[in-house]
Amino acid sequence: MEEQPDNTRTAFADGPRLLADIGATHARFALQTAPGTYRSVRVLKCDDYSGIVPMLRFYLAEHADTRLHHGALALANPVDGDYVRMTNRPWEFSTDAVRRELGLDTLLIVNDFTALAMAIPGLKESDLMQVGPGKPVPGAVLGVLGPGTGLGVSGGIPTVDGFVTLGSEGGHVNFAPSDEREFAILQTAWREWSHVSNERLISGPGMEIIFRALAERNGVDAAARTSAEIITGALDDHDPLCLEVLECFCGMLGGAAANLAVTLGAFGGIFIGGGIVPRLGEWFRTSPFRTRFEAKGRFSSYLSDIPTYVISTPHVAFDGVANILSEHLRGRSGGNTLMDRIHKLRPELTPAEQRVAALVLEQPRLVLNEPIAGIAKLADVSQPTVIRFCRSLGFLGLADFKLKFASSLTGSIPVRHSQVRGSDSTHDLSAKVIDNTISAILQFRDQLDVRAIDRAIELVSRAKRVEFYAMGNSRVVALDGQHKFFRFRIPTALYGDSHLFKLAAELLGPGDVVVAISNSGRLPDLLSAVDAARAAGADVIAICNSQSPLARRADVLLAVDHAEDSTHFLAMISRILQLLLIDIMAVGISVDVHHARALPPAAVEGEGEGRRALISHLDS
Numbered sequence: 001m002e003e004q005p006d007n008t009r010t011a012f013a014d015g016p017r018l019l020a021d022i023g024a025t026h027a028r029f030a031l032q033t034a035p036g037t038y039r040s041v042r043v044l045k046c047d048d049y050s051g052i053v054p055m056l057r058f059y060l061a062e063h064a065d066t067r068l069h070h071g072a073l074a075l076a077n078p079v080d081g082d083y084v085r086m087t088n089r090p091w092e093f094s095t096d097a098v099r100r101e102l103g104l105d106t107l108l109i110v111n112d113f114t115a116l117a118m119a120i121p122g123l124k125e126s127d128l129m130q131v132g133p134g135k136p137v138p139g140a141v142l143g144v145l146g147p148g149t150g151l152g153v154s155g156g157i158p159t160v161d162g163f164v165t166l167g168s169e170g171g172h173v174n175f176a177p178s179d180e181r182e183f184a185i186l187q188t189a190w191r192e193w194s195h196v197s198n199e200r201l202i203s204g205p206g207m208e209i210i211f212r213a214l215a216e217r218n219g220v221d222a223a224a225r226t227s228a229e230i231i232t233g234a235l236d237d238h239d240p241l242c243l244e245v246l247e248c249f250c251g252m253l254g255g256a257a258a259n260l261a262v263t264l265g266a267f268g269g270i271f272i273g274g275g276i277v278p279r280l281g282e283w284f285r286t287s288p289f290r291t292r293f294e295a296k297g298r299f300s301s302y303l304s305d306i307p308t309y310v311i312s313t314p315h316v317a318f319d320g321v322a323n324i325l326s327e328h329l330r331g332r333s334g335g336n337t338l339m340d341r342i343h344k345l346r347p348e349l350t351p352a353e354q355r356v357a358a359l360v361l362e363q364p365r366l367v368l369n370e371p372i373a374g375i376a377k378l379a380d381v382s383q384p385t386v387i388r389f390c391r392s393l394g395f396l397g398l399a400d401f402k403l404k405f406a407s408s409l410t411g412s413i414p415v416r417h418s419q420v421r422g423s424d425s426t427h428d429l430s431a432k433v434i435d436n437t438i439s440a441i442l443q444f445r446d447q448l449d450v451r452a453i454d455r456a457i458e459l460v461s462r463a464k465r466v467e468f469y470a471m472g473n474s475r476v477v478a479l480d481g482q483h484k485f486f487r488f489r490i491p492t493a494l495y496g497d498s499h500l501f502k503l504a505a506e507l508l509g510p511g512d513v514v515v516a517i518s519n520s521g522r523l524p525d526l527l528s529a530v531d532a533a534r535a536a537g538a539d540v541i542a543i544c545n546s547q548s549p550l551a552r553r554a555d556v557l558l559a560v561d562h563a564e565d566s567t568h569f570l571a572m573i574s575r576i577l578q579l580l581l582i583d584i585m586a587v588g589i590s591v592d593v594h595h596a597r598a599l600p601p602a603a604v605e606g607e608g609e610g611r612r613a614l615i616s617h618l619d620s
Contacts (some may be wrong), residue, residue, distance in 0.1 A: 001355060012341060018060075018071030018104070019323060021112060021317035022052070023148035023275070024088035029059045030315075031066070035404065036392035052099055058101070060170040065520065071099075071323035072108040074115035074317050076150060078169055084109055088149060096450050105447065110324055112317060113152035115142045116273050119320030119334030120156060120311075127313035128271075129499060132290035134307030136269045143266035145170070145257060145310075147206070148276025151199035155264045171199040178255055178292070181217070181248065202252050204276060211245045214383035218244075227276065235283055246280070253277070254292030261306050262299060273317075273434045277310055284310060295399070331462050337375050338405055339364070349392060355379045360405075368405065369530045372398050388612050393429050441580065449559065453581075456541045456556045456586035463513040465491045465540075469529055470499050470517040477543070477578040478519050484586040488597040510537035519560075519574050521548025530554070543578050 016031040017173050018312045019038070022444040024148050027046055030038040042059055049055035053071075060068070077086045099107035104205040120142060136142075144154040153170030156163055157601055175196045177183040187210055189196040203225040211230055215222040220241055225233065233242030270293075279285060279409055293301045313319075339361065346357045359379045360367050375398075376383045390401040460466055468484055470478035482494040495504050502525070505514065518526055523545035530540050542554030551557045560577045 006068070009110070014069045014105075014340070015067055018068050019318050019321050019325070020056075020071075021115070021321065022046070022055075022073055023076045023112065024582055028317070028600045030318055031063065032318070035322070035326075036319065036471045037394065038318055043564045046089060052093055053101060056098070057103060068102075068104060070106040070149075070329060071102070071104050072106075072110065072321045072328075074110055074321040076114040076148070076152065077114045079109050079111050079114075080169070083171075088387045093519075100449075104504060106325070106329065108321075108328055108570040110318075110321060111152075111154070111167050113144055113146070113154035113273075114165045114167050115320035115324060116146070116152065117154040117156045117320065118143075118163065118269075118309075118323045119275070119316045120144065120271055122319055122323070123311065123313065123316070127316070128309040129285070131310060132293070133286050134269070134305050136307055137267040140267035141264050142268030143257070143260040143264050143270045144273065145253075145270070146272050147203045147253060147262055148275035149204055150600075151202050151206075151256070152274060153190055153260060153264065155260070156268070159267070162247065166258050171202075171581060172197040172261075173196075175252075176255070177199055178251070181214075182252065184217050184523070185210055185213040185248070187345075188216065194430060198252075200255050202249065202256055207245060207249050207276070210248055211241070214244055214616075215241060215249065218379040231276075231279060233476065233562055235280070246283075250280075250284065250289040250579050251292040254289040254295075257289075257308060258293045258296055258303055260302060261293075267306060269309055271309050273311045273312055274355055278312055291576060308586045330386065345392065349389065352385045353392060355381055355388040356386055363404070368402055393607040420515035435571055436575055440577065444560070444562065444580070447559070447561070449557075452556055452558055453584060453588065456558060457585055459513050459539050460485065460490065460515075461589050462511070463490060463506070465493070466515060467508070468492070468494045468517065469504075470494075471496055471498060471523065471526070471528055472519075473521060473575055474517040474543075474578065477575060477582060478515070480579060481515060481517075481582040481585075484582065488586075488589055496554065498525035501525050502532050505529040505532035505538070506536060508533050512536075512538040514538055514540045515543065516540060516550060516554070517543045518548070518550055518577060519544070521550035522546050523550075526550065536591060 011036070012032075016033050016039075019032050020485065023027045025046060027039065030041045032038055040516070041313070042062075043061065044055055049058065053305070071260060075086070076088065077084060082095050084095065092351050095107055095109045097127050099105075100280060108609065115472055139158050141158070142399065144152070146152050151171030153168045155166040155168065159439070166325050167311060175186060175189075175198050177186050185201065186196055189200055189596045193200060201209060201216065206225040207230055211225055214220075218241065225242070230242045230245055232555045233239040233596075234246040253272075257272070258265065261270050281286070291310065301531065342357050342360055346354055356375070356379045356380070359375065365425050366378070370378065372383050372386050379386070381387050387397055387550045390396075390398050393401065395401040395404065436442065466480035475494075478494050486492040493504070495501055508514070513531075514530065515556075516526055516530055521542070527549055530550065531540075533540055534553070534555070539555045540553065541556045541558065542550045543558045543560060544550045544554075544563050546559035551559065558581045560574055560575050560581070562577055
């Protein structure tokens, strides 16, 4: 049997990744150390915590010695934008605020069934229990649904280069009864709600409503039971009422699954997850589910060809949310994290494994094309050493390593600085300058403080007057800002002479804004002017290094922390990042509603001079 990878190491260059599957009742957490490898799996009760941050902190307290950079949470809730207000718990939060509070570079919040759909392409036959006939059509759309505390619904659409999931809330479509018994259940639900969705009945709480409705309909005096007690009563005790509830429940689920299948044209199959159906085990195969699934009149033969599966693997949500995070990081950073991982781990390897690492780093595409014997010969090591090298990185063997390594090399932009050398051709130096800048921009995007940008936009939008203070290379950025803000009808001035900074600042007052731009953030005349402006009642926005004296004096800091030695070199990349902040503010000012109200009508609706027409990023 092949040796498993060492879970104490991580195959990711920037360390383990935080993953979570947070439902209405329970939350499952794990640290991902390699694709498909999870450690420190914990299940927590949501009722034990006042919010998502206390629950995250409780889990992370056990891993205080582990530096985490990236995380992704699957949430049983619609996710739209930064702010999340949960429908099944009194929790609400800003994703970015949680990210900053936990010290993460990346935090994704995704719908739990979107994550589930994203995991399906990677499932093996052993992860599934097929119910009924049918064979999946390769490359076809698939559907996903699953009852738990609610009813999750999603779908997956294969594309040329991947898989697109649907962020659906299909559990909230109207429930449609198929017979008199289900109509009686609907009437019971109508006593509580004017709108009864599938989720109201095809869920754990819904199973309890079905129990009450059937007890009343059958004239049975039965004490209320939880969904777990109903399942136990049916499968273990063979209680007639509980069995009828379960049969009715599975029939309703079959109807909902059939509706999803015909809506999506899901010839790739219907996949059932959630917390309830997997607990029914083999009994579900003979339940009314599949019969009801195919009971579609003229479309019965259409549905008979579509396979239905129950997802039985315990880590499917982790797989899905991990896939989403991995795709996100690849798309945002473009980084070859596996190459970075080899660089990081190289000192820990044996001398022989280090020779393999050197070959991989120096001739990556040659390694991809060579068999194990060729790699061993080129690195002057034995073939078992090549295998040990792959396992040291968290892979099962050479084939597994090559698969991940190939995908990481395709079209990647390394997120690191490549020095231009005297021997470089014009083509090489051009590529390095462009790649270095792109890499810096992508890292800069991950570190943006959105709240600070919001505050800066608010200050400038309402400013009586805006003055830019900058010298040297930063003066070019200030000139760009003056040009843009003046076009918004904001009185704007630029001072690039250190002798004038303080004189200008002393003439300011409340409602005025200073935008101070500096690579070093340490120029004495600039710091003195900022102090004078604040003393006069003006607000100060600083675009500079976050560790500088200027940053500490600012009312709002827009940090540019790209490492460039501006004392010996002409700063180039920092200037691009500073210009980006000016552009972001300009776009933000252009869409700011309060600023629009403050403008004269001609400025908003005038011919060719409207504020929206000035910004190329906006949809006209």
